[in-house]
Amino acid sequence: MQINLLPEQLKKRKTAQAYLDFKRLILSFVFAWLILGILWLIFVLTINGYKRKLSGIEAEWKNTQPVLEERTYLIQYGRSLNAFLAFLKEHIKKGIFWSEKLIALSELVSEEIWFNEISLRKETKEGQENMFLDISASVGYLKSDEAMLNKINDFIEQIKKDRVFFKDFDILSLIDINKAMGKERFMNFRFSLSLKNRER
Numbered sequence: 170m171q172i173n174l175l176p177e178q179l180k181k182r183k184t185a186q187a188y189l190d191f192k193r194l195i196l197s198f199v200f201a202w203l204i205l206g207i208l209w210l211i212f213v214l215t216i217n218g219y220k221r222k223l224s225g226i227e228a229e230w231k232n233t234q235p236v237l238e239e240r241t242y243l244i245q246y247g248r249s250l251n252a253f254l255a256f257l258k259e260h261i262k263k264g265i266f267w268s269e270k271l272i273a274l275s276e277l278v279s280e281e282i283w284f285n286e287i288s289l290r291k292e293t294k295e296g297q298e299n300m301f302l303d304i305s306a307s308v309g310y311l312k313s314d315e316a317m318l319n320k321i322n323d324f325i326e327q328i329k330k331d332r333v334f335f336k337d338f339d340i341l342s343l344i345d346i347n348k349a350m351g352k353e354r355f356m357n358f359r360f361s362l363s364l365k366n367r368e369r
Contacts (some may be wrong), residue, residue, distance in 0.1 A: 266337075270302075273334035275326045279321055282308045285357070302338070302362040309355025314348065317356045321346065325360065338362040 256272070271287070286305040291298060308317045308324075324342065329335055344359040 242295075270337070272326070273331060274304075277324065277331060277334070279320065279324065281310050281317075281326055282306055290361075301357065302364065302366040304361070305357070305359045307349070307355050307357050309353060311354070314356070317354075318346070319343060321356070321358050329363075335362075337365050339365055 185366060263276075283303065284306045288303050289302045290303050292301065293299070308320050311317045321343075325341060329341055334336075340363045342361045342363075344361055346356060346358040348356050
């Protein structure tokens with residue numbers, strides 16, 4: 170048996186208050202979920218924005234990658250071309266140098282002397298590289314051995330005195346003289362010129 174001592178009006182007020190509290194709880198719950206939903210939406214939109222930006226960057230990178238590869242190739246090609254041009258310039262310079270020397274040398278040769286071989290030789294001594302111009306020649310069609318020896322000496326002296334030819338050399342060394350055996354009277358001789366360091 171239950172005895173309810175609360176007045177009817179107070180009972181109605183308590184029921185209304187309980188309903189109001191429940192309604193507030195529901196609204197708070199809904200509001201909390203709404204805030205979470207808004208935050209989630211903002212987060213999703215931000216992520217999608219970053220994804221779109223990243224996709225754009227990747228697309229731009231794919232478009233610029235061939236350009237970068239071509240740029241790298243052109244840089245490497247330019248370096249190779251510059252190295253080749255420097256190599257070519259140096260050898261052209263050397264070619265002009267030796268052409269001038271050979272022209273000057275040919276002007277010193279008389280009719281009785283002819284060249285058999287002209288070559289460059291490198292020697293390394295005590296860590297220093299030295300370059301030599303080796304010349305093998307012959308002299309002939311003269312009346313005597315003495316005349317041929319005098320012709321060789323005159324030729325060597327003319328080389329030493331020629332400023333155009335000899336200015337880039339240090340020493341001229343006569344290496345060998347020998348008389349050729351045969352019907353014709355002539356002598357073979359070899360001499361060497363040491364090139365100055367600044368021209369090596």
